[in-house]
Amino acid sequence: MTDYQYDPHAIESRWQEVWEREQTWRVTNSHDADRANNAYILEMLPYPSGEPHIGHLKCYALGDAIAHFNRRLGRRVLHPMGYDAFGLPAENHAIKTGEHPRDSTAASIASFQRQFRSWGISIDWSRELATHEPSYYHWTQWIFLELFKAGLAYRKEAAVKWCPHDQTVLANEQVDADGRCERCGHLVEVRQLEQWFLRITDYAERLLGDLDTIDWPSNVKTMQRNWIGRSEGAEVTFRCEQLGIDYPVFTTRPDTLFGATFFVMAPEHPDVMRLAEGTEHEHEVREYVNVALNETNQERGNAEKPKTGVSLGRTVTNPVNGEQIPMYVADYVLMEYGTGAIMAVPAHDERDYAFARAFDLPIRRVIAPTGEEAEDDALPYAGDGVLVNSREDFDGLPNREALGAIVHWLDVEGKGHASVNYKLRDWLVSRQRYWGAPIPIVYCESCGAVPVPEDELPVELPEIDDYTPKGRSPLAAAEDWVNTTCPSCGGAGRRETDTMDTFVDSSWYFLRYCDPTNAHAAWDAQALREWMPVDQYIGGVEHAILHLMYARFFCKALADLGHLDFQEPFKALFTQGMVTKDGAKMSKSRGNVVSPASIVERVGADTARCYILFVGPPDQDAEWSDSGVEGVHRFLSRLWRLAAETAEAVGSASAPLVSDAGAQGDDLALLRKAHWAIEKVSDDLRRFAFNTAIAAVMELLNDCSRLRETVETQTMRFALATAGSLLFPFAPHVAADVYERLAGERVWEAPWPSADEELLERDEYELVCQVNGKLRDRVQAATGASADELKALCLAAPNVQAHVEGKQIVKEIVVPGKLVNLVVR
RNA sequence: GCGGCGGUGGCGGAACGGUAGACGCGGGGCCCUCAAAAGGCCCUGUCCGAAAGGGUGUGUGGGUUCGAAUCCCACCCGCCGCACCA
Numbered sequence: 001m002t003d004y005q006y007d008p009h010a011i012e013s014r015w016q017e018v019w020e021r022e023q024t025w026r027v028t029n030s031h032d033a034d035r036a037n038n039a040y041i042l043e044m045l046p047y048p049s050g051e052p053h054i055g056h057l058k059c060y061a062l063g064d065a066i067a068h069f070n071r072r073l074g075r076r077v078l079h080p081m082g083y084d085a086f087g088l089p090a091e092n093h094a095i096k097t098g099e100h101p102r103d104s105t106a107a108s109i110a111s112f113q114r115q116f117r118s119w120g121i122s123i124d125w126s127r128e129l130a131t132h133e134p135s136y137y138h139w140t141q142w143i144f145l146e147l148f149k150a151g152l153a154y155r156k157e158a159a160v161k162w163c164p165h166d167q168t169v170l171a172n173e174q175v176d177a178d179g180r181c182e183r184c185g186h187l188v189e190v191r192q193l194e195q196w197f198l199r200i201t202d203y204a205e206r207l208l209g210d211l212d213t214i215d216w217p218s219n220v221k222t223m224q225r226n227w228i229g230r231s232e233g234a235e236v237t238f239r240c241e242q243l244g245i246d247y248p249v250f251t252t253r254p255d256t257l258f259g260a261t262f263f264v265m266a267p268e269h270p271d272v273m274r275l276a277e278g279t280e281h282e283h284e285v286r287e288y289v290n291v292a293l294n295e296t297n298q299e300r301g302n303a304e305k306p307k308t309g310v311s312l313g314r315t316v317t318n319p320v321n322g323e324q325i326p327m328y329v330a331d332y333v334l335m336e337y338g339t340g341a342i343m344a345v346p347a348h349d350e351r352d353y354a355f356a357r358a359f360d361l362p363i364r365r366v367i368a369p370t371g372e373e374a375e376d377d378a379l380p381y382a383g384d385g386v387l388v389n390s391r392e393d394f395d396g397l398p399n400r401e402a403l404g405a406i407v408h409w410l411d412v413e414g415k416g417h418a419s420v421n422y423k424l425r426d427w428l429v430s431r432q433r434y435w436g437a438p439i440p441i442v443y444c445e446s447c448g449a450v451p452v453p454e455d456e457l458p459v460e461l462p463e464i465d466d467y468t469p470k471g472r473s474p475l476a477a478a479e480d481w482v483n484t485t486c487p488s489c490g491g492a493g494r495r496e497t498d499t500m501d502t503f504v505d506s507s508w509y510f511l512r513y514c515d516p517t518n519a520h521a522a523w524d525a526q527a528l529r530e531w532m533p534v535d536q537y538i539g540g541v542e543h544a545i546l547h548l549m550y551a552r553f554f555c556k557a558l559a560d561l562g563h564l565d566f567q568e569p570f571k572a573l574f575t576q577g578m579v580t581k582d583g584a585k586m587s588k589s590r591g592n593v594v595s596p597a598s599i600v601e602r603v604g605a606d607t608a609r610c611y612i613l614f615v616g617p618p619d620q621d622a623e624w625s626d627s628g629v630e631g632v633h634r635f636l637s638r639l640w641r642l643a644a645e646t647a648e649a650v651g652s653a654s655a656p657l658v659s660d661a662g663a664q665g666d667d668l669a670l671l672r673k674a675h676w677a678i679e680k681v682s683d684d685l686r687r688f689a690f691n692t693a694i695a696a697v698m699e700l701l702n703d704c705s706r707l708r709e710t711v712e713t714q715t716m717r718f719a720l721a722t723a724g725s726l727l728f729p730f731a732p733h734v735a736a737d738v739y740e741r742l743a744g745e746r747v748w749e750a751p752w753p754s755a756d757e758e759l760l761e762r763d764e765y766e767l768v769c770q771v772n773g774k775l776r777d778r779v780q781a782a783t784g785a786s787a788d789e790l791k792a793l794c795l796a797a798p799n800v801q802a803h804v805e806g807k808q809i810v811k812e813i814v815v816p817g818k819l820v821n822l823v824v825r
Numbered sequence: 826g827c828g829g830c831g832g833u834g835g836c837g838g839a840a841c842g843g844u845a846g847a848c849g850c851g852g853g854g855c856c857c858u859c860a861a862a863a864g865g866c867c868c869u870g871u872c873c874g875a876a877a878g879g880g881u882g883u884g885u886g887g888g889u890u891c892g893a894a895u896c897c898c899a900c901c902c903g904c905c906g907c908a909c910c911a
Contacts, residue, residue, distance in 0.1 A: 005863095219829045219906075226828070226907050233911085251911060264911095302909080337910045344911085351909050423910060544906080614849070616838055620830095621904090623837065631849050638864090692839065695848035702848090705865085768844050773892040775844050799878080813891050819843055823891050 004644040006637040008604025012733040016120055024748065025122040027076050029515070029527050038078065039070040040531045042510055042570075044539030044547070045082045048108035048130075049089045052115050054579040054586060054612070054624065055540065057596040060121045061609040061730070062576055062618050062690070063538045067122055068729040069685045072752035078531050080513040081116065081123045083109050085132035087502045088166060088183055091435035094467045101435040101467075105132060115597060119605045120732050127516040131505035136512065137437035138458035139522035140505055143554070145440055145451045146561055152199045153429075155449060160428060162191040167469030168432045169195055190268075190293060196430035196439060196498065200553045204228050204422040206567075207552055215572040217619070220544040227545050229423025234407045236416035238263055238316040238343060240327070243275065247316060250338035250421045253348065254410070255403035257320045258390035259366035260343040261356065263327045264309065267292035268335035272312070275327065279313030285329055292331040300331045307332060307355040318343070319415040320391070320406070330355060338421055346380065353380035366390050367399050427550065429501045434467050434474040436499030444486035444493045453487050459495070473497040506547055507554040510534055510569060528564065537570035544575070574688060577621040579612065586624075594624050606731035607633040613690035613730055632694075636734050639701050639727070642708070643720045647741035649713050657743055659718045659756060666707045667715040671759055673703045674722040678755040681726040690730065697727050717742050725753055768819035769794040771803040787814040794820035 019025065043063035046056055067079040083105075090101035090108075097104075109130060116123060129136050147153040161170045165186035175181065175188050200207075208228045211221045233252035240247060247263070265272055267289045276285035288310040292300070299305070309330030318325055332351055333342050346356035346363040356363050369385040387394045387402045394402050410416035430439060440452035440459045452459055462481035467474050475497040476482060486493035508522075515527035533555075539547075548570070555569040578585055581592040599608045611632040615622045659671045677700040684693035700723050704716060711719075724738030728747045739747035767781035767790060777797035781790055791812055794800055804824055811823035 217829095222829050223906055229907085229910065231910075249911080253911075300909080305909085307909090332909050332911095334910070342911050349911070351911075354909090421910085423907095541905085611849095614837095620838095625837070625850070627850055628837070634864095635849085641864095691837095692848080695839075698848055766844085770843080770892075773843090773890095778844075802878090811891055813843090815843065819892095821843080821891055 004641045006640040006734075008606060008636075008734065011640075011737045012118070012120060012605055015733045015736050016117060019120070019122070020117070023126070025077075025079060026124045026126050027078055029530055030076075031526055031530070033076060033530060035530060037075050038530055039067075039075040039536075040078045040510075040534045041067040041070060041536050042078075042080070042513075042534045042538065044537070044543060045084050045506065045509055046112060047087060047089075048083045048085055048105055048112050049087075050108060051111050052596055054594055054596055055576075056112075057119065057608060058576055058579055058612045058618070058622075059538060059540070060116065060119065061612055062574070062688075063536075064121045064609075064732075065613065065685070065690055065729040066536055066538070066688075068732065068748070069752070071122075071748065072728070072750070074751065078127075078513065079122055079124055080127040080129075080516075081121075081125070082127075082129040082509055082513070083112065083131065084502060084506050084509075085109065085130040086137075086436045086499075086505055088433065088435070091433055091467055092166075094435070102132070105130075115600075118600055119596070119609065122732070127513050129509065129512055129516050131437075131502070131509060132435075134458045134460050135519070136509075137505065139512065140437045140500065140508070141440040141452070141457050141459060142454065142522055143508060143558070144500065144504070145454070145457075146563070147198060147557060148441070148451055150557070150561055152202070152557055153196060154199065155194060155196050157192055157194045158197075158428075160191055160193050160195055161188045162193070163188055166433075167471055169193060169428060169430065195428050197426040198429050198553070200427045200550075201422060201424055203553050203556050204230065204424045205420075206556055207424075207549065210552070210556075210568055214568050214570065216570075217541075217573065217575055220541065220548065220573060220575060223544045224549055227424060227549065231421050233419060233421065234410065234416050235339075235419035236343065236410060237319060238325075238341075239319070240275070240314055240316045242314055245271065247271075247341050248339050248416075249341050249343050250419060251343060253345065253403070254406050254416070255387065255399040256345040256348045256366055257318070257343065257406060258387075258394075259345040259347045259364050260318050260325060261346060261362045261364055262325050262344045262352075262359075263316045264330045264333045264342050264344050264352075264355070265312070265327065266333040266335040266340040267329055267331055269329070269340045272329050275312045275314050276329075281311050281313040284310050285312060288329060295331065307351070307358045309355065309359070311359075319410065319413070326361070328355075328359070336425060337423060348380055348382055350380050350382070364389055370398075427501075427553075429504055430498035431501055432469060432471070432473040432497075433499055434461070434464060436502060437461075437505060438475065439496040439498050439500055441496040442484055442486055442493040443496065444489060444491060446491060447486055447488040449496075450486055450488045450493070456487070461499075473499065475499070503546055503550050507550045508558075510537075510551070511564075522563075525563075525565070532564070533566050533568055534570045536572050536574065538574045538576065540578075541575040548573070574619065576618050577616075579622050579624055581624045583623065599629065603629060603633045604636075604733075606734045607636055610636065610694060610727075610731045614694045616691055618688060618690055635698055635701065636731060638705065639720070639723060640734055640738060642701070642704060642716075643724065643738040643741055646713065646716050646720055650717050650742070652744075657718050657721055658714055659759065663712075663715065666710045667712055670703055670707050670711050670715055670719050672762070673700055674719045675755040675759040676700075677726055678722060678753045679760060682752065682755075685729065694727070694730055697723050700726075722753060725750060765817065767793060769797045769800045770819055770821040771800060772823055773821055776800050776803050783817070785816070787816065790814050790816065790820050791822075794822065 041063055043059050067077050071077045085105045090105050093104050094101045144153055161175050163170055163181040163186055165184045166181060181188055208230055211224060231252050233250060234254040235248050235250050238247045238249060272289060276282045309328045312327040312329055314327045315324040316327055344352035346352040347365045348367060366387060366389050367385040368388045369383060384399055387397050387399055407418050438459045438461060440457060442450045442452060444450055462478035464474055464478050482495050482497060484493050484495055511523050514531045515523040518524060551569050555564060556567055558564045559567055581594055584590055586593045611629045614632055615628060663671055677696045680696040681693045704719050721739055721742040724735045725747055728735035736747050763783050764780050766778050769777040777799040779793050779797050781793055791814060807824040809822050810825050813821040
């Protein structure tokens with residue numbers, strides 16, 4: 001017999017050439033196709049920087065398994081690939097080296113393409129896109145203008161987060177908890193600047209409610225809910241009589257209104273200086289505000305910090321009782337939440353209590369605990385109870401009831417109304433950077449901000465020499481480009497020089513894949529109907545808030561504008577866990593990076609892909625282990641060798657594969673194992689349990705090895721071909737090779753195998769015999785045996801007798817097909 | 826503090842309320858070999874025992890059940906997200 005040696009590189013390049021040449025994974029749009037038989041499987045598109053890392057390998061190995069499984073089930077599968085090519089890293093690289101971002105991005109994209117091919121990912125390359133190409137951002141700009149025309153994109157001056165290092169503004173979501181820039185780690189400052197915003201807050205309620213309609217991991221949904229931060233309460237108006245100004249506040253506790261003893265405004269509140277002006281506090285207030293504004297959010301956000309603030313020397317009227325209560329400015333009140341001003345109820349709020357103690361302000365209890373908590377007379381008291389010290393008609397009411405009654409009363413009096421508040425802020429999308437899609441707006445002295453006409457799109461990025469940010473967009477230096485004519489009046493105009501946040505680019509790319517080469521529109525509605533929404537989206541949990549929220553928002557906004565007929569872009573989401581090494585995230589600084597290229601070089605793509613799926617549940621973090629990789633490599637080697645030897649013994653692979661239920665002995669046992677594996681792998685694939693699916697194929701192969709000498713060649717042929725067929729979604733090259741050798745066919749053209757019921761059924765099984773719930777023996781039982789027969793079998797088992805002897809059987813549990821449990825005393 | 830997820834051998838991890846530890850790694854023994862590599866076979870939670878077998882064992886303590894890693898209650902620990910959000 002020939003001495004066979006598994007050679008992954010030869011096998012992998014051979015099959016990759018076939019797939020390349022025949023464009024095997026290409027799908028066409030077919031208008032009469034049944035949507036239910038189409039599947040859109042999508043992994044988050046990579047940001048092309050340097051080379052792909054292990055996380056990419058995991059993501060695409062995972063998605064590819066799902067894509068292949070769906071194809072083998074007979075579905076038409078859309079499985080495209082693209083690149084999120086705009087962004088700061090390429091631009092920072094350009095600042096450092098002078099290399100055009102387009103060139104460094106192109107080099108990185110080429111590296112990603114090479115590696116995706118070398119991994120054998122089943123991509124429809126005809127739909128490939130990159131967000132920095134004018135043919136793509138043409139439509140990013142078009143979407144922006146659609147939003148602009150609908151009033152969903154607007155410009156306003158606002159206190160914005162500014163990164164002094166990157167010299168650009170950031171979205172709230174791009175500032176981390178320490179108040180640092182997510183990209184470069186520098187402390188972020190607050191600046192008042194004119195910026196472009198997208199009105200995502202209009203969609204807060206729908207973004208929240210529709211979470212219930214999608215099949216997403218609960219932790220991602222929770223993160224989105226937290227981020228949207230909905231709270232119910234009331235907006236209540238407090239009037240400053242001295243200046244004749246109304247100050248609405250948002251409160252979730254209108255039931256405590258009678259306990260409001262002072263009023264606090266955020267340092268950023270535009271009226272703070274006006275209020276203090278001319279009072280003896282003016283100077284002190286000015287100093288306090290200056291200090292507060294220079295503090296980081298983290299400093300201000302520290303709950304342990306003693307409360308600070310300054311009196312404004314004014315009062316407002318508490319609308320429920322007409323009391324004049326003093327006004328303060330304090331940094332514990334945030335401008336971005338609610339109205340930037342609060343009513344303070346020290347008796348029932350910890351922060352207000354701390355402030356009241358520090359400033360010696362009155363504390364009035366308006367809720368008294370009842371029942372078990374009646375003993376609790378400590379303040380502040382945030383629990384429920386009955387109203388006291390309020391008004392006769394409210395006193396004595398349970399506070400939850402009083403809340404509604406008070407809001408109703410305020411409404412009637414015109415002093416307030418029920419209200420819902422959200423933490424979610426509008427999305428700041430303008431960036432003072434070069435490497436992004438230009439915002440297609442022209443400013444005109446007489447017409448204002450004018451959209452660039454559709455037939456002039458795309459507004460292409462001009463060539464510039466200096467990418468260094470100087471507090472304004474580098475695009476401003478391209479004078480020829482900036483100076484243009486107003487599309488509206490034909491007079492002199494200046495182009496918007498800011499570019500869009502790259503999250504705008506990635507908020508709609510999944511739509512473009514459906515119709516990627518359309519030169520006349522972003523997409524054709526019919527093309528979208530064939531594929532959208534995405535059946536299965538796959539990516540890292542780090543995008544739980546930003547990307548996934550923005551994409552949902554785009555979908556809803558575009559649907560409202562009549563461009564889409566669905567509300568949610570991603571029906572199902574799967575978030576993969578990280579790949580760690582030595583217990584930590586891989587990073588260059590730690591020096592624990594494992595490059596996919598080096599693994600593929602050493603053991604081949606099939607082993608790399610299989611290992612990363614085998615190591616554990618894909619949604620959990622996985623520790624990289626070189627010896628674990630070797631184990632998987634041994635498994636694939638054994639499979640391939642045994643298949644090659646068996647193929648040689650069979651001679652011709654053209655005969656049909658047979659699994660005859662009439663087989664006997666070891667042949668029957670091996671066939672059964674094969675059918676068991678079919679059942680197991682199919683089931684596991686449906687629930688993304690790739691690790692146990694691969695383990696099942698390993699078990700099948702172990703049986704093949706063990707029974708190699710004793711079974712018929714045709715039995716072995718069937719078992720090994722089945723192993724190859726089942727392994728195809730995970731290790732496509734070696735699986736295709738094995739299957740071709742044994743079955744003479746292309747495995748991806750063969751339907752997914754189905755288990756033979758007759759072979760799954762056994763005429764005998766191992767009956768577990770328990771006494772008092774403890775395993776005491778196992779005996780062979782016939783499949784159809786009655787409960788009485790099973791009980792008798794169990795009683796006859798020697799080790800059962802030993803434990804039943806001399807005792808009384810008080811209960812018998814018989815689970816046919818499983819076990820008998822005898823309860824004795 | 827609030828919310829989510831998790832805790833099983835030396836390690837990664839399996840287990841519809843029904844044989845805990847599949848599969849893989851690591852470890853041990855053996856075969857093949859002049860030798861090694863590669864490959865193959867067997868053993869491998871723990872304690873008692875020569876073995877048969879028995880005890881014990883899924884973070885801790887209770888509970889439900891004939892039977893609990895799994896369900897319920899309380900707690901401990903770890904990870905992730907949010908957090909002066911009015």
